[in-house]
Amino acid sequence: AQSVTQPDIxxxxxxxxxxxxxxxxxxxATPYLFWYVQSPGQGLQLLLKYFSGDTLVQGIKGFEAEFxxxxxxxxxxxxxxxxxxxxxxFCAVAPRRDDxxxxxxxxxxxxxx
Amino acid sequence: DVKVTQSSRYLVKRTGEKVFLExxxxxxxxxxxWYRQDPGLGLRLIYFSYDVKMKEKGDIPEGYSVSREKKExxxxxxxxxxxxxxxxxxxxxxxxxxxxFGPGTRLLVx
Numbered sequence: 309a310q311s312v313t314q315p316d317i318x319x320x321x322x323x324x325x326x327x328x329x330x331x332x333x334x335x336x337a338t339p340y341l342f343w344y345v346q347s348p349g350q351g352l353q354l355l356l357k358y359f360s361g362d363t364l365v366q367g368i369k370g371f372e373a374e375f376x377x378x379x380x381x382x383x384x385x386x387x388x389x390x391x392x393x394x395x396x397x398f399c400a401v402a403p404r405r406d407d408x409x410x411x412x413x414x415x416x417x418x419x420x421x
Numbered sequence: 422d423v424k425v426t427q428s429s430r431y432l433v434k435r436t437g438e439k440v441f442l443e444x445x446x447x448x449x450x451x452x453x454x455w456y457r458q459d460p461g462l463g464l465r466l467i468y469f470s471y472d473v474k475m476k477e478k479g480d481i482p483e484g485y486s487v488s489r490e491k492k493e494x495x496x497x498x499x500x501x502x503x504x505x506x507x508x509x510x511x512x513x514x515x516x517x518x519x520x521x522f523g524p525g526t527r528l529l530v531x
Contacts, residue, residue, distance in 0.1 A: 317461065340517055351425070351511060351522035352464075359518070398463060402517040407452050407471065408479075409520055413463035 310335045312401050314412035322420045323391050329384040329415050331399030340402040341382040342409065343373055347395045355397075358382065369393070394419045425523035427512050433529045440499040442526050444512030452516050453495035455479075455487065458509040458525070470495055502530045 311334045321327055333339065340359050344352040356367025363375040373384045382399060399412040428443035446453065451472050456464040456479075466479030470489040484506060488496040495514075499506055507530045513520040 342519070344522075349524075351524045352513075352520075353522075354519055357519060404517065407516040408454075408466060408469065409517070411456075411464040413461060 310339070310401065310403060310410055312399055312410055312412035314397075314399050314415050316415045317413070318416050318418065320418040320420060321389055324388050327384075327386045327389045327393070327417070329397050329399075329417070331382045331384065331412060333380050333382065333399075333401045335380075335401060335403060337404065338375075338377060339404060341373075341375060342400040342402070343367065343371070343382075343384045344398045344400060344411075345369075345395050346398065346414075352398065355384070389417075389419055391419045391421065393417060425512060425514060425521050427510075427523040427526050429526050430524060431527050431529075433531065434499075434502050435531055436503060438499075438502050438530075440502050440528065440530075442497040442499075442510055442512075442528070444495045444497070444523055445493055446495075446514040446521070447493065448514060448521070449492065450514040450516070451492070452514060453489065454513040454520065455485075455495065455497045456511045456513065457481070458511055464511065467497065502528075504530050506530050 313332045342357045343355040356365050358365045358375045396414045396416045400409045402409045424447045426445045454469040455467045468487040470476045486498045510526045512523040
């Protein structure tokens with residue numbers, strides 16, 4: 309069965325430090341891959357997505373993600389976090405033959421001043 | 422700007438009440454989705470609809486039903502609310518290439 313794993317439930321980083329959030333998926337073929345962010349009290353906002361082509365994807369708010377087929381991973385990175393990045397981040401996959409998206413359980417990011 | 426409107430941000434209901442959560446989209450998408458979000462469980466798909474009057478069960482449909490009479494409107498119905506349905510409910514529209522989410526309805530069932 310398809311699945312998405314975000315191994316870190318909580319991550320705490322200092323403001324200005326670099327960030328990497330991990331995501332692994334289990335699926336036979338390369339699905340569509342996404343990262344969404346949810347700020348407190350808000351709905352989900354799309355940060356970036358990967359369908360094909362260049363494996364390094366740029367998104368909004370200074371985020372990027374790298375698709376690694378050999379590791380079935382799609383990790384999210386940011387070189388320098390800001391206090392406003394504190395939120396919950398969801399990795400998601402969509403099988404190419406399906407309109408449904410499968411979400412990971414989320415990683416909550418805390419920022420230390 | 423893409424708009425997904427959910428009828429209420431916060432809702433308090435009593436056990437056994439019938440509850441309607443409404444979602445309206447402005448992009449003429451065929452697909453609409455209802456998710457519930459619980460801490461540590463992420464988003465779980467309750468139902469989705471791929472056209473007017475068409476629906477399909479998601480991963481956790483028990484205790485819920487849906488209605489799609491018009492393309493822009495997708496309603497989630499709790500026939501008889503129970504305390505274990507206390508949760509955040511998120512509506513979305515779109516498809517495999519992206520989904521647009523509403524702000525969510527936080528439902529408390531007492």
